[in-house]
Amino acid sequence: MVRVLFLHPDLGIGGAERAVIDAALALKSKGHEVQFVTAHHDSSHCFQETKDGTLKVTCVGDWLPRKICGKFYALCAYIRMIYAALYVVFSPSVQFDVVFCDQISACIPVLLLSLAKIIFYCHFPDMLLTKRKSFLKTLYRKPLDKMEEYTTGMAHKVLVNSHFTAGIFKDTFKSLGHVQPTVLYPIPDFNALNKPVDEDFTEKLPKKPCLFLSINRYERKKNISLAVMAFEMLVEKHGTSKVHLIIAGGYDERVTENREYFKELQDLVDKLGLTENVTFLRSFSDAQKRSLLTRATSLLYTPENEHFGIVPIEAMYLECPVIAANSGGPLETVADGATGYLCDPVPDRFSEAMSNFVTDDGLRKKLGEAGKQRVIEKFSFKQFTEQLCGIVENLAQDKSHNISPIWILTVISVVFIIIVLCLPWF
Incomplete structure (x- = not known):
């Protein structure tokens, strides 16, 4: 049995949410232990499996802002996910061997401190989902884009949802030529x-x-x-x-x-x-x-x-x-x-x-x-389950841990930024 923790920014209703829920159901059907940690979960706006207790969900950091002065959505989302990752790493009640995170890769340096294996599911590069309509927007997004690319490459395994996304991944993240993303179609539980x-x-x-x-x-x-x-x-x-x-x-x-x-x-x-x-x-x-x-x-x-x-x-x-x-x-x-x-x-x-x-x-x-x-x-659920379980089980069996000093430095820097940015809300 592998203990798998899913870290997701907002466990509401959408294709990305459906994909990770189905991934959790697939692993659970094979006897693995699964749970979710998320920055937001509303029982009136979520999928049934997270409402009725089929999947255990822990919500942390929802007190952090989703925006600042009507802007900075991406920055706030990054902060919320990093905060959730800190909870995952330092909470004694959360036990896991593999972390499956998606959408926001900025939390990966923190997760590496847990010595668990990290899977990052790239639905689509986040940097391509926002238009740069002004110089200030471009300036604001530049460090976030660099962080996305750098931290995505830290994952032990990168999954993408289609061959189309795999091509976009290669074209977008130029420095990650050494990363070979694996296509895992997000098939629901039929x-x-x-x-x-x-x-x-x-x-x-x-x-x-x-x-x-x-x-x-x-x-x-x-x-x-x-x-x-x-x-x-x-x-x-x-x-x-x-x-x-x-x-x-x-x-x-x-x-x-x-x-x-x-x-x-x-x-x-x-x-x-x-x-x-x-x-x-x-x-x-x-x-x-x-x-x-x-x-x-x-x-x-x-x-x-x-x-x-x-x-x-x-x-x-x-x-x-x-x-x-x-x-x-x-x-x-x-x-x-x-x-x-x-x-x-x-x-x-x-x-x-x-x-x-x-x-x-x-x-x-x-x-x-x-x-x-x-x-x-x-696109059978059986095929999806066997492929995902194979990936998770192989990662869990790999006992090597390669945490370089630059990763530790990155984690310390991220934690410092969080503390500084969050002080006004305490």
Whole structure:
């Protein structure tokens, strides 16, 4: 048995959170001991496994600020994760052999003091997720970017979520040419997808022959407006009697962008005169998600250059064809013309693909069955579990510990910075 500790910045609802939870479930299914330490966990906004006690979760450092004067989100996230790492290393109640951390690598130097093996799961380089719109922003991000690259290279094992991300990793972290990231597709526990749907919820869904569905967090980078504009073109061609669009996604009232983008999408729908034909849902349950994917004619997956995208996998497993942007992870998951369609991320292309389902009643069944078969063959939970367990067990058996003086110096420097920055909040 290997004791594995998962260190995650915010254990809410999202693809990254789903990936680490499924990794923990996979390890637990093989008899390994798992637990989570996170800087934030809200029982009203989280996945069921962290709410019902299936996975042990300890929340530390949530008193630290998430932002300063409406800015410095990244710096605050780094501080919160480093604080959580300090708790992990020095708390006598936390025992582990391997640490699985993701999203923020700045905590790795601290974790190395524990002499445990460190796995870093790179969903996507953080430095590429923020635009540098000003000189001051560039100046602010420069040391954080350097820290991300340097500390990522300290992990004993680096995992990435797709071959697409592996390529981006190599192109972005120029100094880490010696690091060979391993691709571990973030496959969910399909046993959960086999559970019953929410029958009452299903009955309340619109009774249109073609129900198109978008599932994404309410963030601008998810490009949900593309689904709305493509749907408008579909309505112009086929009218409203046969079609309806549901926009469902993770929503956190604390996140300004969630609130702003949700309002922007509502305004867009109103402006296009589609209010009666578009339904918005926020932060739905797992059973409701299964209802949506089971009932939907097709999933509209609109993000460009998405790192992987777990929702298309879930949709195909539930025999819901996928229409996705032809870039990033979907190129590895969706078979164009066989399990769905890969389109240029423009409204007319998406609308053309959607129109195929309106005019061909048997298309959903045909592509849906092929999609489920593809998932079973290429993205099975069994395969995911065996690969992850092999990585964890091999690391745990390696008893070598190579902590160089420069790593210790880095840790001391990081701890000093934390103390200085946190003094105003004591």
